[in-house]
Amino acid sequence: MAEWTFAALTAEPEVRARWERVRRYFFLRESTYDMTRRCNIRCEGCYYFEGDKQHAAEHGDPDAWRALMRAERDRGITYVVLAGAEPSLVPELLRVCHEEMPLGAIASNGIMHIPRAVGYRIHVSVWGNDETSARIRGARHMLARQIENYKGDSRAVFVYTFTPHNIDEAGDVVATLAREDCKVTFNMFSAPVGYSGRLRHTPESLARTRRTMTELLARHPDHVLFSPYNAVAHTHRLGLHDLFGCSYPRRNPSTDLGLGRSFRQYRTDLEWDRDAACCVPDTDCPDCRHYAAGSAVVTARLFRHATDPDTFRSWLDYVDTYLAVWVVDYTKGRNLCERMTAPPGFGLD
Amino acid sequence: MAVAMELDQLILNIAGIMIRELKLEDVTPETFDPDLDLVDEVGVDSMDLATVALVLRDQYRVRIDEDDYPKLKTLRLISQYIHGKLAAGA
Numbered sequence: 001m002a003e004w005t006f007a008a009l010t011a012e013p014e015v016r017a018r019w020e021r022v023r024r025y026f027f028l029r030e031s032t033y034d035m036t037r038r039c040n041i042r043c044e045g046c047y048y049f050e051g052d053k054q055h056a057a058e059h060g061d062p063d064a065w066r067a068l069m070r071a072e073r074d075r076g077i078t079y080v081v082l083a084g085a086e087p088s089l090v091p092e093l094l095r096v097c098h099e100e101m102p103l104g105a106i107a108s109n110g111i112m113h114i115p116r117a118v119g120y121r122i123h124v125s126v127w128g129n130d131e132t133s134a135r136i137r138g139a140r141h142m143l144a145r146q147i148e149n150y151k152g153d154s155r156a157v158f159v160y161t162f163t164p165h166n167i168d169e170a171g172d173v174v175a176t177l178a179r180e181d182c183k184v185t186f187n188m189f190s191a192p193v194g195y196s197g198r199l200r201h202t203p204e205s206l207a208r209t210r211r212t213m214t215e216l217l218a219r220h221p222d223h224v225l226f227s228p229y230n231a232v233a234h235t236h237r238l239g240l241h242d243l244f245g246c247s248y249p250r251r252n253p254s255t256d257l258g259l260g261r262s263f264r265q266y267r268t269d270l271e272w273d274r275d276a277a278c279c280v281p282d283t284d285c286p287d288c289r290h291y292a293a294g295s296a297v298v299t300a301r302l303f304r305h306a307t308d309p310d311t312f313r314s315w316l317d318y319v320d321t322y323l324a325v326w327v328v329d330y331t332k333g334r335n336l337c338e339r340m341t342a343p344p345g346f347g348l349d
Numbered sequence: 350m351a352v353a354m355e356l357d358q359l360i361l362n363i364a365g366i367m368i369r370e371l372k373l374e375d376v377t378p379e380t381f382d383p384d385l386d387l388v389d390e391v392g393v394d395s396m397d398l399a400t401v402a403l404v405l406r407d408q409y410r411v412r413i414d415e416d417d418y419p420k421l422k423t424l425r426l427i428s429q430y431i432h433g434k435l436a437a438g439a
Contacts, residue, residue, distance in 0.1 A: 005407040006406065023396075026396040026397065026400075029394070247395075256419035256422075257388050257394055257418065258395035299396075302396060302399040302403070303399045303402055303413075
């Protein structure tokens with residue numbers, strides 16, 4: 001097969017325009033921050049309560065957080081991901097972070113509303129329907145409470161995490177969210193290190209999840225922020241590290257450039273550990289299919305995807321999805337490649 | 350001498366590509382210090398480098414392996430890398 005030049009791959013106006021649009025955001029440099037050890041619910045398989053990070057002291061002084069954000073800005077960080085336990089429990093710290101660093105996202109369970117003054121993307125976690133949520137998160141009427149808090153709020157994206165046991169529920173949940181005009185994207189349960197519970201995916205559940213994601217994308221194109229390539233990358237039998245080579249310090253020994261150089265994962269005591277630095281710490285790396293990981297790992301592999309029109313368009317769709325999910329006011333375009341494309345060097349399954 | 354001239358010209362050409370692709374301001378191919386650290390002193394990152402690598406692939410028909418990115422710390426090193434590949438292919 002003849003090799004495509006980059007100029008030929010970007011020759012079509014629609015592709016060129018998308019490339020020019022997404023590359024304006026290449027300045028984003030992220031780090032992540034645990035804001036508090038507290039949470040108002042306790043979910044089965046929660047990553048925060050795995051490993052050592054839950055035992056770090058909580059540093060709730062807004063001045064210390066302000067100083068940290070300024071120092072982060074000085075070393076080139078342009079985007080913050082604020083996570084937990086549950087960040088909505090420390091709104092004053094969220095406000096300080098936003099004042100110092102205008103771009104970012106908050107991972108929240110959505111039970112408490114985050115003040116409008118905090119202009120970050122808010123990722124509201126959804127783990128199934130209300131019955132399932134009550135069972136594995138111990139919270140009743142979860143979806144209704146989340147919708148009540150975030151309906152009509154342009155900051156919010158609902159993140160439906162697929163486990164092997166909630167695949168069939170996704171249709172109703174996404175239909176409800178679409179009816180309420182809420183945006184949705186998809187995540188995959190990825191096992192924490194040593195996890196032997198029932199939420200770990202199987203080849204059968206991965207295949208079924210891919211079909212469901214694809215159907216829901218087709219059924220709700222105005223509300224589901226996803227693409228066929230997202231579905232392939234996150235439901236492949238191989239995890240993200242094996243498919244693309246994870247860029248986060250925990251798996252990437254290089255400190256020369258990219259995430260291996262800039263990324264830090266701060267705990268609630270404002271300390272960080274390079275050996276543990278990862279978008280979702282304590283995940284079992286071979287099983288990692290997190291949406292957050294993919295946003296960095298797949299996006300970073302531009303060169304690998306500039307091989308042929310379908311692969312390059314699929315990569316553009318992935319980056320377009322990533323930006324729509326993570327950046328307030330970025331509107332997702334229509335997907336440029338509607339067919340399933342294999343990750344470079346691999347098959348589809 | 351001819352090879353040295355050729356490398357100098359390559360540095361100028363690649364400087365022009367980097368300035369154009371990365372929209373670098375206040376610098377021309379002639380004033381671009383080829384020994385500046387691209388990450389620490391120019392602000393280039395992995396996505397920038399991948400973009401430049403794709404354009405260089407088009408321009409010189411030379412592939413820059415992703416594993417080699419960390420070695421390409423300066424404009425001179427990139428130019429020497431391309432120069433070496435061109436020489437090997439000649």
